[in-house]
Amino acid sequence: MAATATIVTAETAPAPAKARRGIPLLRSGKALTGVVIFGIFILLAVIGPWIAPDDPSQTGGPVLQSPSGAHLLGTTQSGQDVLSQVLTGARTSMLVGVVAATLATALAVLIGVTAGYVGGWTDDILSMLTNIFLVIPALPLTIVLTGYLEGGGWFPIAVVISVTGWAFGARLQRAQTLSLRNRDYIKAARAVGERPWRIVTVELVPNLGAIIISGFLFTFIFAILTEASLSFLGLGSMTTWSWGTTLYWAQNSSAFTTGAWWWYVPPGLCIALVGASLSLINFGADELMNPRLAPVAKRNRKARRAQRRQAAAAGAAGKEATP
Amino acid sequence: MTQVRFLFRRIAFYAVTAWAAITMNFLIPRLMPGSPENTVLSRFQGQVSQEQIDAVKAQLGVSDAGILSQYGTYWKDLLSGDLGLSVSYFPGEVSEVIGQGVWWTVVLIGVATAISFVLGTLLGVLAAWKRGSRLDALLPLTTFLSAVPYFWIALVALSVFGVELGLFPLTGGYRPELEVGWSGEFISSALSHSVLPALTIIVSSIAGWLLGMRNMMLTTISEDYVLVAEAKGLRTRRVMLGYAARNALLPNISGFAMSLGFIVSGSIVTETVFSYPGIGFLLYNAVLNNDYPLMQGIFLIITLMVLFANFVVDLCYVVLDPRIRQEA
Numbered sequence: 033m034a035a036t037a038t039i040v041t042a043e044t045a046p047a048p049a050k051a052r053r054g055i056p057l058l059r060s061g062k063a064l065t066g067v068v069i070f071g072i073f074i075l076l077a078v079i080g081p082w083i084a085p086d087d088p089s090q091t092g093g094p095v096l097q098s099p100s101g102a103h104l105l106g107t108t109q110s111g112q113d114v115l116s117q118v119l120t121g122a123r124t125s126m127l128v129g130v131v132a133a134t135l136a137t138a139l140a141v142l143i144g145v146t147a148g149y150v151g152g153w154t155d156d157i158l159s160m161l162t163n164i165f166l167v168i169p170a171l172p173l174t175i176v177l178t179g180y181l182e183g184g185g186w187f188p189i190a191v192v193i194s195v196t197g198w199a200f201g202a203r204l205q206r207a208q209t210l211s212l213r214n215r216d217y218i219k220a221a222r223a224v225g226e227r228p229w230r231i232v233t234v235e236l237v238p239n240l241g242a243i244i245i246s247g248f249l250f251t252f253i254f255a256i257l258t259e260a261s262l263s264f265l266g267l268g269s270m271t272t273w274s275w276g277t278t279l280y281w282a283q284n285s286s287a288f289t290t291g292a293w294w295w296y297v298p299p300g301l302c303i304a305l306v307g308a309s310l311s312l313i314n315f316g317a318d319e320l321m322n323p324r325l326a327p328v329a330k331r332n333r334k335a336r337r338a339q340r341r342q343a344a345a346a347g348a349a350g351k352e353a354t355p
Numbered sequence: 356m357t358q359v360r361f362l363f364r365r366i367a368f369y370a371v372t373a374w375a376a377i378t379m380n381f382l383i384p385r386l387m388p389g390s391p392e393n394t395v396l397s398r399f400q401g402q403v404s405q406e407q408i409d410a411v412k413a414q415l416g417v418s419d420a421g422i423l424s425q426y427g428t429y430w431k432d433l434l435s436g437d438l439g440l441s442v443s444y445f446p447g448e449v450s451e452v453i454g455q456g457v458w459w460t461v462v463l464i465g466v467a468t469a470i471s472f473v474l475g476t477l478l479g480v481l482a483a484w485k486r487g488s489r490l491d492a493l494l495p496l497t498t499f500l501s502a503v504p505y506f507w508i509a510l511v512a513l514s515v516f517g518v519e520l521g522l523f524p525l526t527g528g529y530r531p532e533l534e535v536g537w538s539g540e541f542i543s544s545a546l547s548h549s550v551l552p553a554l555t556i557i558v559s560s561i562a563g564w565l566l567g568m569r570n571m572m573l574t575t576i577s578e579d580y581v582l583v584a585e586a587k588g589l590r591t592r593r594v595m596l597g598y599a600a601r602n603a604l605l606p607n608i609s610g611f612a613m614s615l616g617f618i619v620s621g622s623i624v625t626e627t628v629f630s631y632p633g634i635g636f637l638l639y640n641a642v643l644n645n646d647y648p649l650m651q652g653i654f655l656i657i658t659l660m661v662l663f664a665n666f667v668v669d670l671c672y673v674v675l676d677p678r679i680r681q682e683a
Binding site: 167168181261267297311315324 | 510
């Protein structure tokens with residue numbers, strides 16, 4: 033019994049502190065590293081195409097040159113500047129990630145929250161739908177769907193990715209909604225006759241925030257990897273440059289058998305860094321929510337700090353209560 | 356009883372999912388924009404009978420018949436094992452083409468996933484048990500590996516071990532001059548061809564098992580029964596494996612469904628990097644050649660195989676989780 037009691041307080045106590053003191057997530061070294069790396073790539077996505085030294089498609093430069101002052105990341109088999117391709121590709125890759133993750137998250141919240149809140153046969157059907165999409169392997173489905181799309185740029189691809197990638201988030205949202213549904217404040221809102229729509233949008237969804245963001249980050253990784261795979265297979269949008277497109281050409285010109293590492297290493301590293309940065313942010317969030325996962329050495333320090341904070345918060349609360 | 360009910364519910368779920376996937380497969384060519392039948396028929400020009408043209412049209416949803424009767428015909432063909440004619444392997448049947456590739460994929464993914472699961476889980480157990488030791492260095496490494504696309508690891512493995520060091524063959528599933536069969540020469544050639552693809556799948560997928568197991572272990576380690584087991588003076592190994600790890604394993608196994616989808620997806624791209632003769636490489640060629648019948652047949656087979664694998668995992672779950680075995 034004592035154990036459950038401490039868990040409950042541990043779960044509920046940090047919430048007010050969180051609201052008062054900025055973003056606790058950034059106190060975790062992992063999460064901070066993740067946020068910084070991710071921020072750099074967001075910046076690259078915005079300014080990349082502008083700061084690219086050359087037109088990424090422009091041929092005619094020296095062929096298959098290793099990195100040098102003139103071409104910082106070397107050149108491709110047709111004399112294109114690899115750095116320009118990576119910088120220009122950043123925008124498409126990140127854009128597909130953002131758009132697909134946004135659409136998929138919206139879909140996930142809609143389906144997951146509805147299933148969890150409404151319950152009954154609505155829940156049965158929506159959960160079934162979610163589980164079906166979870167089990168069906170996403171990439172073959174995405175490949176078949178894009179196979180029927182004829183051209184059309186990156187946007188239809190982002191839409192297809194969101195259609196195949198929403199289920200994971202929906203399951204998270206549903207589980208969390210189920211656990212929130214019977215909390216006192218929701219019951220109170222229902223008791224005073226709030227409309228279901230208002231309860232969901234004002235009381236429920238804001239409290240799903242952390243889960244929604246975590247789902248968004250996972251979907252973002254999924255989307256970037258899927259887009260890269262599709263482009264790498266030559267099934268993506270061939271009219272725009274993305275990291276996957278560069279890898280496709282590198283593979284097609286056997287860059288890896290001729291030892292042209294500067295051609296295929298940078299775009300792959302970019303994909304990996306974006307993915308790793310998002311995983312780091314998610315780890316940080318996990319450790320914040322489940323202190324058992326936090327690194328040992330820091331844990332004691334953190335625990336002490338948390339105790340102090342709790343004491344301070346209790347003191348503050350006491351003060352607020354007196355007048 | 357609960358055990359039977361659990362299995363019954365899972366079977367019902369897989370039946371519905373299989374139906375959904377089969378129906379989706381029927382609807383996709385009918386709902387997507389564009390007119391694939393023109394692409395297909397222009398390739399068939401002058402080689403096929405009117406009957407075969409009608410069959411292709413019917414499969415791609417160009418038919419005068421109502422949608423329900425089309426759906427009926429689709430099921431009838433499917434149940435008799437008829438997936439239509441392949442365009443790129445004309446006049447081969449889709450089911451034959453898939454039949455040639457499917458075993459390569461099943462063996463490759465099956466063995467690689469089994470190795471990755473066992474190794475990843477064991478490393479996860481150790482990483483949690485010896486937290487704070489040098490094993491913690493595994494974490495950033497696996498974080499990075501889990502975010503790298505499979506095909507990129509494949510490319511790097513290919514250029515390092517295949518090209519630079521010349522340890523393994525670069526493409527294909529066996530030496531082309533060999534006859535497919537049970538000869539020692541063929542098997543050793545197939546094995547050496549499968550090392551790099553399998554290594555790629557293991558390296559890319561191990562992170563998920565490792566991290567999942569570590570995080571669950573950290574939770575079970577701080578449970579009271581582990582403390583009691585240690586206090587009783589049981590051997591460390593027994594506490595670690597029999598008490599902490601055994602209970603941490605269940606959630607890791609139930610995460611199998613989703614992971615398998617990811618692994619299969621990654622393996623498809625890996626196969627194309629190595630031109631490995633499995634169905635992933637076939638799918639890639641099917642899309643390049645606008646071979647819609649083959650594309651859909653492969654999607655269907657992959658999905659059904661993943662469903663079957665998940666069902667097998669559910670069976671293991673029944674054995675491992677006493678809560679399902681005991682009567683409620």
